[in-house]
Amino acid sequence: MGKVHKMKREKVSASTMRVLIEAIGASGLSTISNTLDECSNRKKRADKEITCEMEAVAVAYDIFNNVAQPNCSYIEEDDLLRFMIKEEVDLVLPLIDGGESGKITRNAFTEWVIKVYTSRKALGHSLNDTKTAVKQVDKLIIGLLSVVTFIIWLILLDVLTTKFLVVFSAKFVGFAFLFGSTCKNIFESFVFVFVMHPYDVGDRCVIDGMMLLVEQIDLLTTVFLKIDNEKVFYPNATLISKPISNYYRSPDMGDSIPFSIAFSTPAAKIATLKDKIAEYLVQNQQNWYPELMLLVKEIENVNKLNLNLVVTHTINFQNFAEKNLRRTELVIALKRILEDLEIDYTLLPQDVHLK
Secondary structure, eight states: OHHHHHOOGGGOOHHHHHHHHHHHHHHTOOOHHHHHHHHHHHHHHHTOOOOSHHHHHHHHHHHHHHHSOTTOSEEEHHHHHTTSOHHHHHHHGGGSTTGGGTEEEHHHHHHHHHHHHHHHHHHHHHHHHHHHHHHHHHHHHHHHHHHHHHHHHHHHTTOSOHHHHHHHHHHHHHHHHHHHHHHHHHHHHHIIIIIIOOOOTTOEEEETTEEEEEEEEOSSEEEEEOTTOOEEEEEHHHHTTSOOEESTTSOSOEEEEEEEEETTOOHHHHHHHHHHHHHHHHHTTTTBOSOOEEEEEEEETTTEEEEEEEEEBSSOTTSHHHHHHHHHHHHHHHHHHHHHTTOOOOOOOOOOOOO
């Protein structure tokens, strides 16, 4: 090192420079060029587009490890404040399950990242389909304007005579008679896709009593997927006259669970049952609103009370699997509460005829 300090820039020989380069390269020291290359590579990795759910999980894992404190199993509000301002943190926390408590677990954060990826993917498909439909409309308009422009050009050049115009008009009327229905369908499809626009790609809808997922939107048709991934093609001109339920655009939706108990069940037990269910909803407020209704639908044969539990999810039914999972957990909790309170139902004595 002493020799290095004594060197002068203008008197460094080629052999000495080669030795210095080899020494630095072998020592593992970080040079400016290496640092810049590493920063560039990190930026490229950061700008890499997520193309599948597995990559979304990997990104969520990396973000969680970078944001959370070492050896910590959750992200706190203070961790987010190192990267975001207070207003942004207040907006983000309610979007993630468990964020209201100020602690975000790894699983909750991963599910949120996957949800964001799925939403952005659906948005990308929707924009692409809209672009395709616009191109189809553009071609139709260009074709129509080309024909009109050609006819006007012939008229201005006195190429078309009155007799020819009469013959052409007659042909046009016949053409309109043959293809009038097609033109009507195209116009209705245009209104449906661009004016009404009741759904986007990725939306879960109910049409004719069937729950369908929008996969592709074209000018004339829409492609849906059933629960079992069966594809259904609907003409847009037909859909314009049908009622369409859109889960994605709906607010938080309600659910009902019908069940029956014995007519002899005391009213005090029914009140306790309602309190226990309300307690469960409060304990799982990330899934349910605390308000509930326990309705008595009817008394059957003076032996059975038909009840209906009405609750409200904190989500709509766009994510149908998540909705069913929450409902299943609630039904199991209801079963456990009924067992703890010894509330049941016994069938009336049945006549048995022996031959």
